[in-house]
Amino acid sequence: MLEIKDLRAGLVEGTEILRGISLTVKKGEIHSIMGPNGHGKSTLSKILIGHPAYKVFSGSVLWNGKDLLALSPEERALEGLFLAYQYPVEIPGVNNAEFLRMAYNAKLKKQGKETVDPLDFEDILTAKMELLGMDQKFRERAVNEGFSGGEKKKNEILQMAVLEPQLAVLDEIDSGLDIDALRIVADGVNKLSNSENAVLAITHYPRLLQYIKPRFVHVLFNGAIVRSGGYELAEELEETGYDSYLKK
Amino acid sequence: MSPQPGSPESAFLEGYDAFKHEGRFRHINETGAARFGALGFPAKKHEMFTFVNLREFLAEKFEHVEGPEKMPSKDEIKPFVYAGCENSLVVLVDGRFSAALSDMTAHDGNASATELDEGNPALDVHAENDVFASINALFLTGGVKIEVTNEGAQIGVPIQVLHISTAQARSAGKVPAYSPRIVVNLPGDAKARIAVKYCGLGKAYFVNTVTDLVLGEGAELDVSSVQGDPASAWHFSKTTARQKKNSRLGIVGATTGGRLVRHNFDLRLEGEGAALSLLSLAILDGAEQSHNYVRVTHDAPGCKSFEHYKNILRGRSVSSVDTTVTVNAGAQLAVSEQLVNNLMFSSTARADTKPRLMIRADDVKCKHGATVGRIDEAQIFYLVSRGLSEKAAKALIISGFAKGVLNAMPNGPISADAESLLLNKLGE
Ligand SMILES: Nc1ncnc2c1ncn2[C@@H]1O[C@H](COP(=O)(O)OP(=O)(O)OP(=O)(O)O)[C@@H](O)[C@H]1O
Ligand SMILES: [Mg+2]
Numbered sequence: 022m023l024e025i026k027d028l029r030a031g032l033v034e035g036t037e038i039l040r041g042i043s044l045t046v047k048k049g050e051i052h053s054i055m056g057p058n059g060h061g062k063s064t065l066s067k068i069l070i071g072h073p074a075y076k077v078f079s080g081s082v083l084w085n086g087k088d089l090l091a092l093s094p095e096e097r098a099l100e101g102l103f104l105a106y107q108y109p110v111e112i113p114g115v116n117n118a119e120f121l122r123m124a125y126n127a128k129l130k131k132q133g134k135e136t137v138d139p140l141d142f143e144d145i146l147t148a149k150m151e152l153l154g155m156d157q158k159f160r161e162r163a164v165n166e167g168f169s170g171g172e173k174k175k176n177e178i179l180q181m182a183v184l185e186p187q188l189a190v191l192d193e194i195d196s197g198l199d200i201d202a203l204r205i206v207a208d209g210v211n212k213l214s215n216s217e218n219a220v221l222a223i224t225h226y227p228r229l230l231q232y233i234k235p236r237f238v239h240v241l242f243n244g245a246i247v248r249s250g251g252y253e254l255a256e257e258l259e260e261t262g263y264d265s266y267l268k269k
Numbered sequence: 270m271s272p273q274p275g276s277p278e279s280a281f282l283e284g285y286d287a288f289k290h291e292g293r294f295r296h297i298n299e300t301g302a303a304r305f306g307a308l309g310f311p312a313k314k315h316e317m318f319t320f321v322n323l324r325e326f327l328a329e330k331f332e333h334v335e336g337p338e339k340m341p342s343k344d345e346i347k348p349f350v351y352a353g354c355e356n357s358l359v360v361l362v363d364g365r366f367s368a369a370l371s372d373m374t375a376h377d378g379n380a381s382a383t384e385l386d387e388g389n390p391a392l393d394v395h396a397e398n399d400v401f402a403s404i405n406a407l408f409l410t411g412g413v414k415i416e417v418t419n420e421g422a423q424i425g426v427p428i429q430v431l432h433i434s435t436a437q438a439r440s441a442g443k444v445p446a447y448s449p450r451i452v453v454n455l456p457g458d459a460k461a462r463i464a465v466k467y468c469g470l471g472k473a474y475f476v477n478t479v480t481d482l483v484l485g486e487g488a489e490l491d492v493s494s495v496q497g498d499p500a501s502a503w504h505f506s507k508t509t510a511r512q513k514k515n516s517r518l519g520i521v522g523a524t525t526g527g528r529l530v531r532h533n534f535d536l537r538l539e540g541e542g543a544a545l546s547l548l549s550l551a552i553l554d555g556a557e558q559s560h561n562y563v564r565v566t567h568d569a570p571g572c573k574s575f576e577h578y579k580n581i582l583r584g585r586s587v588s589s590v591d592t593t594v595t596v597n598a599g600a601q602l603a604v605s606e607q608l609v610n611n612l613m614f615s616s617t618a619r620a621d622t623k624p625r626l627m628i629r630a631d632d633v634k635c636k637h638g639a640t641v642g643r644i645d646e647a648q649i650f651y652l653v654s655r656g657l658s659e660k661a662a663k664a665l666i667i668s669g670f671a672k673g674v675l676n677a678m679p680n681g682p683i684s685a686d687a688e689s690l691l692l693n694k695l696g697e
Contacts (some may be wrong), residue, residue: 070654073646098656110651114669123665124655131656163669164651180655 022048022219023069023089023188028080030068037078038064040244046188049216053230054223055255056241057263062223063107065241066192070104071097098124099131101187105177105194107223112164117176118146120164121183128184149182153209170197178209185213191222195229207232227255242266277327278309284333284446285407293387294409300394301406308400317399317533320589320621321560326503326529331475332443333408336365337435346370346433349468351682354429359413362433364447364476366413379422380461385412391452391481391509399533401505405448405479412450417459420485424461427493427679434469434476434498444503446475453480455488457513464683465494467504473528475503482508484516486540493678494522495687496530500557507533514540514569521677522549523687525694526557526586534563538572538600546575550674552691553586553618563592567600567630577608579674581667581695582618589621590639598629607637612644612670668692 023046031038038061046052056062068075069082071094082089089097112120118139125145126136137145150157155175165173174194181189191210195203210233214220222233230238230252238254239246240263247266248254272278285302310327311318340362350358356375359382360367366384373382385392394406417424430451438445455461467476476498484490498504504527510518524530536545551559565574580588588611596603611620624637644666652662671691678684 072650072654094650094654095656095658098654104654106651110645110647112648112651112666112669114671114673115652115665116669120652120655120657120665123657123661124652127656127658127661184655 022046022085024083026081026083028068028082029078030064030075030080031078033074033076038244039068041080042241042244042246044239044246046219046221048219050237051214051220051222051233051235052237052239053235053255054221054239054241055225055258060242061244062241063192066104066190066223069190070094070102099128103181103184103186103189105174105181105189105191107192107196109165109173109177111166111168113166115164117162117164118142118160121146121180124180125183146183149179152212153179153182154205155179171199171202174198175202175206178206182209182213186218188219188221191220193223193225195224195226203229204232227259230255240266272306272309278305280330281305281404281407284331288333288408292410294411297387297392297394297406297409301397301403301409304394304397304403305400305407308398308403310400317562319591319623320587321529321531322558322587323529329475329503330443331446332438332440334363334437334439334445334447335410337363338437340367340370341433341435343370346431349431349433349466351427351429351464351466351686353682354427354464357426357428359415359428359430360433361413361431361449363435363445364449366411373428375426376424379419380415380417380424380428382413382415382428385414385450385452389414389452391483392450399507401477401531402479402507402533405450405477405507408446408448409450412452414452414454415463416454417456417461419459420456421458422460424459427462427464427683430463430465432465432467432476432478434467434474434502436470436472436474444473444475446477449476449478451478451480452483453490454483455485455490457485458487459485460489462491462679463493464679465492466497466686467495468497469499469502472499473501473503476505478506480506480508482510482518484510484512484518486513486515488513488516490517491519491679492521493683493687494520495683495690496522496524496527497686497690498525498527500527500555502527504530505533506531507535510534510536510545512538512540512543512545515542516540517544518546519677520547521674522547523675523678523691524549524551524559525690526551526553526559528557530557530559532561534561534565536564536574537566537568538574539568541569542571543569544573547577548674548677549578550580550671550691551588552581552671552694553588554583554694556585558587560589561592563590565592565594565605567594567596567603567605570599570601570603572600573604575606577674578610579670580611580620581614581671582611582620583614585615585617587619589623591621591623593625593627594635595627596630596633596635600630601632603630603633603635605633605635609639610670611639611641612667613641614643664695667695
């Protein structure tokens, strides 16, 4: 589904942040990326979604065999790539439910399907919120405006649930969540993952991984993936930290 | 003091000489003329017109018009009447109140609209400091008093105040000028909603309104105002409010622009615990100008005032918000907030803000803030990365910005009208 090869990328003005990343994610897989602060995890996620502050210098990213980097961010989203942001943006005045319906309809349109009216969408949204055990009050509020840290993260997962992406990149979806919320979010991820889609979860904590059981754990250090392993790698890192990498 | 021959003031006073003034309002006209003579049009650096460019206004030739040559029929005004307000309607055509077109039967005598009486205290213009309000007095020939008749009466159906301008000039090359005057009176514990709509029939005119709102103890008044004059219109307004103890006033204004729009608010919280909110939205394009000059005075303890202005500017349009909250000695526990948000779509548009506080009491909670900017790129990207086109994302963010104000209008035809008038302006 996703094939990153020797990706070098960074800021538009030229600073290199990613120094040769290679990573393959297949359908049905859950991957996790861990790594110290400031080593390029969020940068990778933003490069994948096509954020204009970042630039690819070399390497390639294939998306279902096509050149992902040639697609606009809008097209990437419509084709099923989803990024749950580490820091979701507040959009005052824009109704959460209305925004979600527009995004949902944009996707239906892309798939050549008929769009849904606000009443039908109400039902879809209610069902997703129930699935995630989310308070219905999120529906009528402005997108992320005044949401607590944890509420913003839940709202990202709600968007993921509604849009049903092929690949969900979750950038620290677990940070700021209380213990119950973490379980709810992890349950949501589990309920939504199936053999046709994939998850790439960036995290600092093995706790989330205990719930979502990634098949692969990667360590992103200094802009490159320096080690990959199974779930046990996360536990090992919890013990040892990133000291051994820093010393190298 | 007579103005210099050939000055804009003398042109206005020429109109005044031609204007018959034997009527009931003669002494008000004369006081207005004296105030106008003393005030004159503002020089460049006038404190009340810091950001207002009057050059084109002063170059225009106006003629005062007392009502239309022929009153329109009920059918002709129907398209401008909000659904549900047919029997809760006050109509002014070219500044002249029409009892025949108005209809207050929805209120079973609990609210009325009658010809303004020349002795109304609101008409005392000896101390008028706004030159445009003095012009209104100068040409005043009538007006309307909207009144809730009994204490505690709850007026359910909104009262629509419809200002229609026919824009028919009597002499060639002149722009008709109208001076509507409205007094709204709510006795103690009365409750009412007013929906003001301005509209005109295409050509240029100058509408120069003065509205006085008087709220008794515990009264509650909501005023929604949709300024939907054509882009060629000159629109000036002065709104005063005097609020007694525990009264609550909510004003929401939507401005679609015009050659030059200036709203002057003089709002006084006179009784303990009175509360006031003023929300304003303007969407401007081309060379349109919209200005707010606002003075809020806390005269009693425990009063609250909240102001929020939003402007969306395109083209070479210009907006300003000049607002001062004064908390007088003894008006302890005052709470006030002044917010201004300007959303700019062009580098040639201009938005000025001047929020100020003058505090003469020590226990107060006052804050103010202003933002000026383009649409936040991060917000656009967030929506685009969910599959919205850039155009859809921008439209959603702008309408979200506008709705912050529009949602404060009562639901239904009024907010729908404001929304369609304003948001249509944004559609390319
Ligand atoms: N837009 C930007 N402008 C300037 N510097 C940036 C920008 N984006 C990333 N960087 C820098 O690039 C480096 C990598 O940042 P990135 O956000 O990818 O780290 P991260 O691995 O996600 O860290 P964390 O675990 O703290 O979230 C950091 O040094 C960061 O300061
Ligand atoms: Mg990060």
